[in-house]
Amino acid sequence: MDYRRDIPLVITFLIGVIAVMDYYTTFTSVKDVFTIIKNWGIVLEAFALGLGAVNLFRVHGRRISQRSTDWIFSALLLFMLVLFVVVGLGTGQYEAGTQYQWIYNSFFLPIGSTMYSSLAFYMAFGAYRVLRARNLDAFLLFVTAIFVILGNTPIFPATAPQFFYIREWIFTAIVGGTYRGIRIGVGIGAVVIGIRTLIGMETGYLGRR
Amino acid sequence: MAILTPDRIVPLVAFVLAWFATYYAIQLGKQGKIRIRRLPGLDAIEETVGRAVEMGRPIFDIIGMGSFTDIYATQTVAGLSILSYVATLCARLGAKLYAPQANPGVMPVAIELVRDAYTAEGKLEDLDVEEQLPFLSTEQFAWAGGIIGMAVRLKPAANIMIGPFWAESMMFAETFDRIGAMQVGGTARMYQIPFFAALCDYILIGEEMFAAGAYVSGDPQQIGSIASQDWYKLAALILGIIGAILATGNITIVGDLLVM
């Protein structure tokens, strides 16, 4: 038995099977064990939250010491990281401290809420260049996209409520049906991959080394 | 029964059967008893490579920024299978391949696969790993920006992006469309499919990319698990159709059975 590889596979299998038994059986001993597993899972996930920071220190520390291109940005990155950690842990109040909320609202909140919403502009580029009825496939997508956009734009339903009802119908009938088919397929796919993982046939998470 | 949680008998049976089905299907796959149909998307890839050769312009293959350790690992694996296939075609037909990388863990595997493909075609001297498989960034927007820059500069004839994609999918699809590249897109991250559907010439929707990956790699495990999923889909089809017909005639046995 290779303790570097086989024991982790056994751990995965056992924990997974207990989780499944907790759901389908009524043994109180299983439920008690699984309550502990859940609690440990939360603590381990919390430990894992520091991995990103450690990795960033390794990568960007190297960049700074080698003075590679953009090293000044790496320095900024690590400074911001340390700032949050010092304010968060130093005050002993973690995220509930007023100083921490100040730096969060100054730095994290504006970038976090802008980064993805700025894709709105790409939607605009995409809309005028790309949403074109160039063939049957694109035409079908185009038709529902247009009607959903019209239904979602309050000025159109305000002039003619039909726009709103068409949008509601598209969601009720077309989306409701096809996405159910997709959901069944995706769901069973996840279950099969999960089973492959539990029985040790999907070992990517162990890493390649 | 006191041992089993009530109202969950059927899901439990379905679950246990899935366990056996997966195991059995993989055995069948190993014996070569399962065939996956060739998807039109794969023909489209061949077509794009041919077109690139004619035009004397390069080809892009983007596998996304997934890793081997996250839940999208299977999508990354499918993307790598396709990359290997594209590399073989490029080496054979003489198109220049670019496959920018975003994950340091996946990158060595990608390089190895591409190098193997070129070696098998006896064209290793045509491959320059440093130039053709550059590492851009692990950060989403830096990576997206890098690819957009390369695309505008190199004006590829085609772009093949199969793997896990996030918000950058829209940026890629829009950019490559602007420079006139033919595109084949595929991902199992369903939120991103609409952009590929709107912008690409061919798409591989969800599990189609796994099937395509399994088809080109011939890996019995992947083929087997696709077969076991097919059995469940067929079961869903049969139960759904019969159940709906019976229920319309006021016999709700199938629906009642499934919620037991």
Place this chain on the structure above:
Amino acid sequence: MSVLEKLTAIPREIVIGLVVIAMIIPTLNPLGLPIMTGQMAKDWYNAVEELPAGSVVLFDIGYGSGGYPSLGPANIAVFHQFFDKELKVIIMATALEGSMMYPLIMDAVNPETRHGAVYGEDYVFLGYIAGVQTAMAGVLGDLPAIVSTDYLGTPIGQIEVLNGIRGAQDIDVVGYLTTAGGTSEGWVYQAYSAYGLPVLGGFLSMMTTSMKPYYDTGQLIGVIDGVKGAADMEYLTGYPGDAIQSSDVLSFSQTLVVIFIIVGNISYWGSRGARKEGE
């Protein structure tokens, strides 16, 4: 270059400029167009209206700064309704930034002065709990065995609203707002499938299509469909806010998008026709 060809090549700077203008004008001069509420948001509203006072709600703040512009207004409206109905609200966060959203939302809701609700007696915030689905299963399975304090560090034994709450059996309804697919499906799995609890789900509009099958099968009894759902909730609960104001902006900016689409198609088909004639 023909007019049609010029249309296909609108410079990005102009597109961006037009979009920004389309957002700023209605912000400065709101139109106050009527809102047509969707069935999904009505279902959420009615489900909460039907709960008797004192019912226990478990609510998850499953979004962070990325979802704040869309889901923040929805959250405010939802909490107003909870406190109006005098429900007991247990709040948790499965998103890392959830506990940073909590003070922003509570500043706007102001339950103490506007609704007379008291922290600890009527509502409590457990803070961020790592593990997403593990956290959900933990809280629903055996709350006192998993959680020992609220986010400020007060032991749960001293928190009145948590008295007698053992887990799913003492919770009447689960609600969540999230930007993450895993969280969204997670609550369906862990609350509906595992305990048969009614679940109210809110997420970004782009996720609505994927989550629709759960609504159709009753695994979600009400849905907030991103910023549109947020506007619906603000309208239904009678607490108008940023989402209703966003509706006016949507009217302008999306009309612009529709115009772009029309221009794009006319020029595409026009230039195709022109090319065919030339051949």
Place this chain on the structure above:
Amino acid sequence: MVATDPQIWIAAFLTIAATSFVFRDNFAFKISQYTFIGVAAGHALVMGVKNIRDYGWTKLAGGEVIYAVVFLLGIMLYFRFSKEYYWLYRYPIAFLVGNGVGISIRAGIHSDFTLQVAATAAPLLASDAMGTFNNLVIFIGCITALTHFVFTYEGIHKGTLGYVPKVGRWMMLMAFGASFGNTVMTRFGMYQGRILFLLREWLQIV
């Protein structure tokens, strides 16, 4: 009147910087991007420490000695960065994967498979014509989309039967159109939040 609070100025600068990427990659965008990565990792670390204290340390300090094992496993996670002892990282990750997979697939087959199939096996006729029509569209959409994803039975995709998965593909493209339309709303609705911030809190003209 323009805001005087430095917090608002920082936030306004970062909002504009983060948006500037839509023109092209630039210096200001890089500032916002690297700041973002740094603060996200820092915040994660802070929340991680707090959770370790609340869910692990309190139990260990309360006399539950068994929790020492979790701390050991948690520290083993960090051997991920070691060349020699990398394998130690596999023990805790195996625990997390087993728990994560088990907890989601046990209910997944219930929510996504049996309950969805049960909903499909429902009467097609409704009390009114519109309801019946909707039921038919939903039924056809679900069934045809499913057949599209059958890969090992080629017969389904050939001849007259081949129209079934084809219809599924068409229906799916229409559903993706709806998704596209809703995504447009998501992005514009979200960016509006930033415009409101800039006009209301920074420039104070609303």
